Amino acid sequence: MSKANYRLVKFLFLALMGLWLLITLFPFYWQIITAFKSAAETNRTIPTFWPEVWHPQNFVSVFAEASNFDALVDSFIIATGNTLASLLLGTLAGYAFARFPRQAGGENLAFWVLSNRMFPPVAVVLPMFFLFDATPWGTDSHLSLIILYLVFNMPLATWLMMVFFRDTPRELEEAAYLDGYTPLRAFFKVTLPLVLPGMISVAMLCWIFAWNEYLFANLLVGTDVRTFTIVIPTFTHGSQTLWNLQMAFSLIAMLPPVILFILLRRYMVRGLSLGVVKG
Amino acid sequence: MSRLEIEGLCKGWDFPVIDRLDLTVEEGEFFVIVGPSGIGKTTLLRLVAGLERPDAGRIKVGGRDLTDLPPYRRKVAMTFESYALYPHLTVFENIASPLRARRLPKSRITETVVSVAQLLRIEQLLSRRPGEISGGQKQRTALGRTLVAQPDVFLLDEPISHLDAKIRHELRLQFHTLEELRKVATLYVTHDYAEALSLGDRIGVMGAGGLLQVGTAREIFQQPQHLFVAQHLGQPSINVVPAALSSVDGALQFAAEGAELKLPVAEPHGQALAGRSSERITVGIRPQHVKVIRDGEVTTDTTGGAAVVDATVAIYEALGANGILVAETGGVRLTALTAPDAVFQHGEAVRLALRNDAFLYFDAASGRNVMVA
Amino acid sequence: MVDGTAPGDLAGEPAAAERPRLDRADPATYPEWFRNKKPRANLIVARWVPIALVGLPVLVLFCIVVYPTVWMFYHALHDTNMMRLFQGNWNFIGLENFATVLESARFGDSIVHLGIYLTFGACLQVILGSILALILYELVKSNFLRVVFLVAMVLPMMLPPSIVGVLWKFLLTPSNGAINQALLNLGLIDQHIEWFNAGLSLWTIIIADVWNWTALPLLIVYSGRVSLPPAVYEAARVDGAGAWTTLRRITLPMLKEVIAIAFIVRFMDAFKFVDLVFIMTSGGPAQSSELPAYIAFQRGIREFAIGEAAAYAILIFAVSAVLIILFLKYLKKVLKAQGFA
Numbered sequence: 001m002s003k004a005n006y007r008l009v010k011f012l013f014l015a016l017m018g019l020w021l022l023i024t025l026f027p028f029y030w031q032i033i034t035a036f037k038s039a040a041e042t043n044r045t046i047p048t049f050w051p052e053v054w055h056p057q058n059f060v061s062v063f064a065e066a067s068n069f070d071a072l073v074d075s076f077i078i079a080t081g082n083t084l085a086s087l088l089l090g091t092l093a094g095y096a097f098a099r100f101p102r103q104a105g106g107e108n109l110a111f112w113v114l115s116n117r118m119f120p121p122v123a124v125v126l127p128m129f130f131l132f133d134a135t136p137w138g139t140d141s142h143l144s145l146i147i148l149y150l151v152f153n154m155p156l157a158t159w160l161m162m163v164f165f166r167d168t169p170r171e172l173e174e175a176a177y178l179d180g181y182t183p184l185r186a187f188f189k190v191t192l193p194l195v196l197p198g199m200i201s202v203a204m205l206c207w208i209f210a211w212n213e214y215l216f217a218n219l220l221v222g223t224d225v226r227t228f229t230i231v232i233p234t235f236t237h238g239s240q241t242l243w244n245l246q247m248a249f250s251l252i253a254m255l256p257p258v259i260l261f262i263l264l265r266r267y268m269v270r271g272l273s274l275g276v277v278k279g
Numbered sequence: 280m281s282r283l284e285i286e287g288l289c290k291g292w293d294f295p296v297i298d299r300l301d302l303t304v305e306e307g308e309f310f311v312i313v314g315p316s317g318i319g320k321t322t323l324l325r326l327v328a329g330l331e332r333p334d335a336g337r338i339k340v341g342g343r344d345l346t347d348l349p350p351y352r353r354k355v356a357m358t359f360e361s362y363a364l365y366p367h368l369t370v371f372e373n374i375a376s377p378l379r380a381r382r383l384p385k386s387r388i389t390e391t392v393v394s395v396a397q398l399l400r401i402e403q404l405l406s407r408r409p410g411e412i413s414g415g416q417k418q419r420t421a422l423g424r425t426l427v428a429q430p431d432v433f434l435l436d437e438p439i440s441h442l443d444a445k446i447r448h449e450l451r452l453q454f455h456t457l458e459e460l461r462k463v464a465t466l467y468v469t470h471d472y473a474e475a476l477s478l479g480d481r482i483g484v485m486g487a488g489g490l491l492q493v494g495t496a497r498e499i500f501q502q503p504q505h506l507f508v509a510q511h512l513g514q515p516s517i518n519v520v521p522a523a524l525s526s527v528d529g530a531l532q533f534a535a536e537g538a539e540l541k542l543p544v545a546e547p548h549g550q551a552l553a554g555r556s557s558e559r560i561t562v563g564i565r566p567q568h569v570k571v572i573r574d575g576e577v578t579t580d581t582t583g584g585a586a587v588v589d590a591t592v593a594i595y596e597a598l599g600a601n602g603i604l605v606a607e608t609g610g611v612r613l614t615a616l617t618a619p620d621a622v623f624q625h626g627e628a629v630r631l632a633l634r635n636d637a638f639l640y641f642d643a644a645s646g647r648n649v650m651v652a
Numbered sequence: 653m654v655d656g657t658a659p660g661d662l663a664g665e666p667a668a669a670e671r672p673r674l675d676r677a678d679p680a681t682y683p684e685w686f687r688n689k690k691p692r693a694n695l696i697v698a699r700w701v702p703i704a705l706v707g708l709p710v711l712v713l714f715c716i717v718v719y720p721t722v723w724m725f726y727h728a729l730h731d732t733n734m735m736r737l738f739q740g741n742w743n744f745i746g747l748e749n750f751a752t753v754l755e756s757a758r759f760g761d762s763i764v765h766l767g768i769y770l771t772f773g774a775c776l777q778v779i780l781g782s783i784l785a786l787i788l789y790e791l792v793k794s795n796f797l798r799v800v801f802l803v804a805m806v807l808p809m810m811l812p813p814s815i816v817g818v819l820w821k822f823l824l825t826p827s828n829g830a831i832n833q834a835l836l837n838l839g840l841i842d843q844h845i846e847w848f849n850a851g852l853s854l855w856t857i858i859i860a861d862v863w864n865w866t867a868l869p870l871l872i873v874y875s876g877r878v879s880l881p882p883a884v885y886e887a888a889r890v891d892g893a894g895a896w897t898t899l900r901r902i903t904l905p906m907l908k909e910v911i912a913i914a915f916i917v918r919f920m921d922a923f924k925f926v927d928l929v930f931i932m933t934s935g936g937p938a939q940s941s942e943l944p945a946y947i948a949f950q951r952g953i954r955e956f957a958i959g960e961a962a963a964y965a966i967l968i969f970a971v972s973a974v975l976i977i978l979f980l981k982y983l984k985k986v987l988k989a990q991g992f993a
Binding site for chain 1: 693696697699701702703705706708709710712713716717719720721723724737780783784787788791792799801802803804805806807808810811812813814815817818819820822823827828829830833863866895920923924926927930931945948949952953958961962964965966968969972975976979980984
Binding site: 169174175176177178179180181183185189190193194 | 328349350351355359363365376380381424
């Protein structure tokens with residue numbers, strides 16, 4: 001292939017990526033400018049590509065409806081509760097899989113745990129709906145979602161913690177035993193501090209997944225407890241959708257995962273993308 | 280009282296690694312185990328430390344049976360080949376670790392750590408982390424961590440193998456002078472025979488399954504009970520000549536297998552070998568017992584009745600302190616040590632004076648030294 | 653001391669010097685104790701500790717995954733509906749639910765929809781994502797720009813599906829949506845496209861999904877490319893291989909498993925895919941954008957035909973199980989190649 005041809009092909013490929021970047025970013029652009037438009041401007045027959053009047057009070061007035069703020073609180077409680085539970089269980093199992101692979105059921109059990117992450121939610125949600133109905137806390141509660149989200153977050157936490165524990169040399173723990181530390185003390189003295197950075201990133205990931213979850217929330221909760229994900233599609237006033245408020249609210253709600261992602265990016269690219277990322 | 284006694288120790292995974300090993304290390308004794316890598320030396324230390332559980336056998340220290348105690352109750356300290364320093368803690372905290380495990384008061388910990396650090400000359404590094412210090416300093420830190428523990432037994436796994444030659448020598452001298460190590464039983468593992476000969480009060484040579492010979496440096500080197508032991512100790516390594524014994528006119532001689540070299544058996548060995556006439560045997564000849572004589576040179580050293588043979592130079596390496604010459608005689612290649620200033624040409628004709636009174640004879644099948652009853 | 657062996661056990665053994673030589677490569681020389689040895693717990697933690705550590709998480713998974721699966725299998729074989737469930741009065745009807753499902757036109761249509769979604773949604777995402785990943789890695793030389801572009805392209809993946817749904821519903825609003833207006837301004841169309849009509853609603857969902865999820869295969873392939881050993885490329889350059897040859901002969905063959913994983917992951921998701929359907933079209937109009945998983949939810953939770961919903965779920969579960977096994981197989985391969993596991 002000649003040099004000129006190579007240049008042309010290279011240019012075309014880069015142009016393709018540029019186009020895709022444009023496609024990727026345009027919706028965000030639209031979301032942001034809409035969040036700053038007035039209600040009247042969003043409902044024009046011909047939409048404006050730049051706000052005529054900037055209307056930042058949308059970000060305040062969206063919380064005039066107290067339930068919108070409550071939804072963020074509910075989402076926070078559920079995401080945080082689930083993250084703590086996933087991390088605790090995942091650390092226990094991940095440690096056992098990493099340090100005592102044979103006594104802890106072996107590679108196959110570890111892979112089975114991981115496979116639960118890919119489990120189709122249809123096969124889970126209906127029975128759990130009736131099961132939670134029979135519990136004292138009921139279906140429409142924080143706890144039911146905290147438990148249910150373990151289906152996808154706990155396998156993730158287990159698997160990743162296993163990888164982190166494997167990466168910390170066993171000899172460090174052994175040195176601690178010889179120093180006179182019992183296994184439990186050795187874990188807290190040596191192992192835990194070393195896996196802590198990894199653990200924090202696992203927590204962030206779990207938190208993002210639980211924060212973003214829609215399907216289970218849509219089917220299980222809705223009256224006493226409402227996550228923001230099920231509130232967002234319902235921003236209507238009569239027959240009209242309040243687009244500007246909806247976009248303002250969604251901007252606020254997506255801020256935490258976007259920030260966490262930017263903090264986590266290197267780590268996501270490195271190990272995680274091996275399919276264990278998506279629930 | 281901290282005598283280390285190992286009785287009938289067995290450990291294996293896919294194959295047996297330690298097979299019925301017996302060993303006693305006296306209080307204050309510095310015992311070195313030397314053997315090729317992968318033979319099970321580290322496994323032996325890990326068994327004594329309690330990091331592995333034996334399949335059979337007993338381990339006792341000062342009469343106390345440790346066999347079923349976990350490592351954190353054994354009062355045994357060990358340095359790891361990889362040093363195993365805690366990367367998130369400073370040198371001070373690393374050394375203090377065994378004391379903190381016992382929840383000693385802060386002032387006593389500081390006092391002990393500082394004095395040990397001074398002893399090892401790393402007191403200026405106490406606030407650094409392991410990632411910021413050199414290999415030799417890491418080794419000293421690891422050693423410091425074991426010293427403060429004041430254990431009943433010291434286990435040192437290849438402590439200086441990964442350091443460069445100069446620091447290795449420096450630390451070797453340190454092991455000679457550290458009194459703490461001379462108070463209790465110390466088990467030191469290495470694959471380097473010079474380290475073993477230098478440091479060990481007694482030395483154990485490890486082969487497949489266990490110790491092939493235990494003894495002082497002198498015993499091990501001069502009277503190896505096994506061909507494996509002879510081959511493992513010494514640099515350049517011993518010449519091994521498979522041969523057949525025969526009796527010619529009442530005098531014993533051996534002929535190298537598949538070659539023309541024939542040498543008489545010297546007087547001190549004749550008696551032990553007499554019963555083995557016409558048997559196959561393996562002869563071991565140390566390079567220092569092969570003296571190279573040039574044409575025209577007069578042999579001055581004739582003590583011990585050296586056998587002299589003609590040879591041609593195959594390879595010559597001048598190494599500064601001495602030279603190593605490989606010469607061919609009668610179809611057999613022999614390695615010899617020479618004076619440092621000698622210069623030899625490839626293909627040059629020389630004569631070799633072989634001190635056959637210092638030859639070693641091993642049973643061809645079992646590899647045992649036939650001179651040791 | 654429970655399973656300790658007394659030293660006397662080996663009494664009467666010959667002294668070391670008289671024993672036959674042990675040869676690791678020759679099992680015939682292995683001693684008696686080795687053949688009789690039993691696995692023993694280590695000295696560090698008791699035997700039950702690892703079991704307990706794994707036991708609690710596994711127990712939780714049993715409650716929230718295994719129990720529901722068994723429940724589904726059971727009710728798929730019964731005529732359970734809401735009323736019967738509360739009365740505790742359901743009858744075994746064999747495979748009738750499956751027959752009902754498989755014969756229904758609704759299911760048939762949803763399979764056609766799924767086929768379209770797999771081809772133009774999932775497959776397109778993987779192909780597009782792989783191409784973009786390789787463009788990004790091979791052609792963007794500045795490290796800083798690479799990171800910026802990657803973060804930008806992966807951003808949609810971080811959004812909750814409900815935001816993706818409403819955002820695209822908004823963008824594609826026929827009367828005054830941004831997309832229609834942009835296309836009009838560019839002169840590509842001369843009247844508004846009715847994105848949510850029966851003919852287009854499925855495609856509308858696919859557009860939003862491609863925007864949302866192309867990032868995942870992109871990320872998978874990109875990180876796969878990052879972990880390929882540079883030495884191979886050095887060697888190729890020394891041999892004078894051009895960019896195309898390098899791509900065809902080295903990069904693509906070495907990324908085979910990684911791309912396979914990307915396909916499997918997206919296919920697994922396709923069979924579960926349902927949230928954008930809920931948010932954007934509710935399967936409509938006139939069931940024109942229904943996918944099997946959506947019908948399963950609809951029949952079960954909204955229409956209370958539990959037996960039938962269970963039958964749907966089992967069918968989806970069966971396909972997913974095959975894909976999960978495939979996925980794990982490839983994952984093991986890739987993990988081994990990268991030195992994990």
